[in-house]
Amino acid sequence: MKLIVIGIDGADPSYIEKGVREGKLPTFKKLIERGCYGKLKSTMPPLSVPAWQCIYTGKNPGKIGIFNFVELKEDSYEYDLIDWKVKDSIWQILSRRGKKVAIINNYFTYPPDKVNGVMISAIDNIKENCYYPKELEKEIENKLGKLDFGIIPPYYAISKKQLTKLTEEMLNSSVKLIRYILKKEKFDFFITTLDIDRLHHLIDDEKEIKTWYSKIDSLVNEILQCIDEKTNIILLSDHGGGKMKKEFYTNEFLKKEGFLNLKRKYSKKFDSFLIKIGFSMENILKIIQTIKIDRVLMKILPHNVWDIAKEKVPRKDSPFGDAEINWFKTRAFSPYPSIGAVQINLAGREPQGIVNESDYGRVRDEVIAKLKTVTINGQKIKMDVYKREEIYKGPYIEKAPDILFVMDDWQYFPKISFSDKLFKEPRDPGHHRLYGFFLAAGPNIKKCQVENAEVTDIVPTILKIFGMKKEKEMDGKILSIFKKK
Numbered sequence: 177m178k179l180i181v182i183g184i185d186g187a188d189p190s191y192i193e194k195g196v197r198e199g200k201l202p203t204f205k206k207l208i209e210r211g212c213y214g215k216l217k218s219t220m221p222p223l224s225v226p227a228w229q230c231i232y233t234g235k236n237p238g239k240i241g242i243f244n245f246v247e248l249k250e251d252s253y254e255y256d257l258i259d260w261k262v263k264d265s266i267w268q269i270l271s272r273r274g275k276k277v278a279i280i281n282n283y284f285t286y287p288p289d290k291v292n293g294v295m296i297s298a299i300d301n302i303k304e305n306c307y308y309p310k311e312l313e314k315e316i317e318n319k320l321g322k323l324d325f326g327i328i329p330p331y332y333a334i335s336k337k338q339l340t341k342l343t344e345e346m347l348n349s350s351v352k353l354i355r356y357i358l359k360k361e362k363f364d365f366f367i368t369t370l371d372i373d374r375l376h377h378l379i380d381d382e383k384e385i386k387t388w389y390s391k392i393d394s395l396v397n398e399i400l401q402c403i404d405e406k407t408n409i410i411l412l413s414d415h416g417g418g419k420m421k422k423e424f425y426t427n428e429f430l431k432k433e434g435f436l437n438l439k440r441k442y443s444k445k446f447d448s449f450l451i452k453i454g455f456s457m458e459n460i461l462k463i464i465q466t467i468k469i470d471r472v473l474m475k476i477l478p479h480n481v482w483d484i485a486k487e488k489v490p491r492k493d494s495p496f497g498d499a500e501i502n503w504f505k506t507r508a509f510s511p512y513p514s515i516g517a518v519q520i521n522l523a524g525r526e527p528q529g530i531v532n533e534s535d536y537g538r539v540r541d542e543v544i545a546k547l548k549t550v551t552i553n554g555q556k557i558k559m560d561v562y563k564r565e566e567i568y569k570g571p572y573i574e575k576a577p578d579i580l581f582v583m584d585d586w587q588y589f590p591k592i593s594f595s596d597k598l599f600k601e602p603r604d605p606g607h608h609r610l611y612g613f614f615l616a617a618g619p620n621i622k623k624c625q626v627e628n629a630e631v632t633d634i635v636p637t638i639l640k641i642f643g644m645k646k647e648k649e650m651d652g653k654i655l656s657i658f659k660k661k
């Protein structure tokens with residue numbers, strides 16, 4: 177085999193470096209000593225979508241039209257989940273050029289493509305038609321038994337114990353499957369994913385997270401036992417993970433600064449009464465956790481049960497959609513959950529837009545200037561604020577939020593709901609970081625330090641390993657990690 181790529185969703189370079197120094201990650205250590213290692217800059221925002229899509233294509237979000245898990249619905253202030261599957265991914269390019277490929281459980285790849293080889297998209301949690309070729313499903317069931325990659329509901333809806341159990345099962349099932357495919361056939365290119373992201377979101381204790389990095393290290397070792405010495409190895413993550421300080425309520429901030437207006441106070445009287453007697457979404461989730469919903473129950477509940485519950489049960493915070501915004505007096509708002517983003521209420525674009533085209537630039541500059549003044553307890557917060565054209569390029573840039581901002585290197589979690597405060601203690605202890613890691617070793621790779629690597633560089637670098645040129649429309653560069661011939 178020419179190349180194997182193992183993605184580890186959410187793996188943070190600081191944990192890898194610490195683990196290697198402390199002798200807890202022997203597989204990583206060996207590979208770093210043989211090859212090259214460095215940080216890998218994720219996308220803006222550093223979410224799994226669009227980071228994986230950029231890794232798969234070598235293009236920036238402005239060229240693939242994917243900026244986030246969600247996008248605003250046509251002529252609406254509400255968002256919808258997007259179709260996150262990309263065309264022209266690295267395996268399609270290699271497959272078209274006659275290379276034999278295996279794509280085993282990579283996120284956001286459902287439905288599997290008809291490739292020159294095999295493709296399994298079971299990790300996307302859609303239960304049918306996850307295998308190409310189709311017969312592979314029966315064969316794997318016969319050989320390995322029924323594999324389950326687990327329904328992972330929103331992290332906050334299950335207990336930590338439940339989440340770690342599901343994650344462990346998922347990782348073990350994945351590695352079983354990966355090893356089976358690796359032993360079954362010879363491939364030129366193999367790509368797969370493991371995951372530590374969800375654990376970063378939920379686990380507060382650093383020692384406990386470290387044990388998961390050791391687990392990942394031993395699983396990587398199990399996978400690498402199935403390949404020969406002629407294989408080049410790339411390990412990488414789509415973004416990092418780390419602790420969170422506070423939640424920041426973006427729309428509450430825009431309201432305070434006079435950019436956004438509500439028709440009336442958000443908190444409906446009945447909701448406040450229910451909350452007073454303890455009937456809130458947060459409390460119900462707590463009760464569900466204490467009675468320990470087990471996996472069987474998770475399966476019989478309809479897929480969207482959490483969404484329905486979220487809509488029907490009052491929360492202490494008022495969701496964005498319920499807030500009854502007075503759009504005729506609103507110049508800017510934040511419709512995108514979990515990222516720092518602001519949209520201008522532009523006339524002709526938004527359903528009830530009031531900002532004229534000629535005022536767009538001025539209003540946007542005003543919002544940016546105000547965002548740069550955010551303080552907590554009298555202390556200024558480090559704010560990096562960008563116009564979308566400063567980050568993205570390409571034909572889909574119009575679909576991106578007008579303004580993006582980052583607070584203290586991702587240590588604050590932006591929320592779009594309305595609250596009584598600008599800042600609150602975070603629900604989850606962890607959130608993403610901008611930098612993931614990149615590691616490569618093998619017959620074509622020299623010993624070196626990797627500098628300035630970005631997610632869009634992965635495809636051009638993979639093509640180089642196969643002696644192929646990068647395509648014109650790719651944004652990334654070839655990383656200088658190669659031995660001279």
Ligand SMILES: [Zn+2]
Pocket residue numbers: 185186223224225373414415
């Ligand atoms: Zn991720």
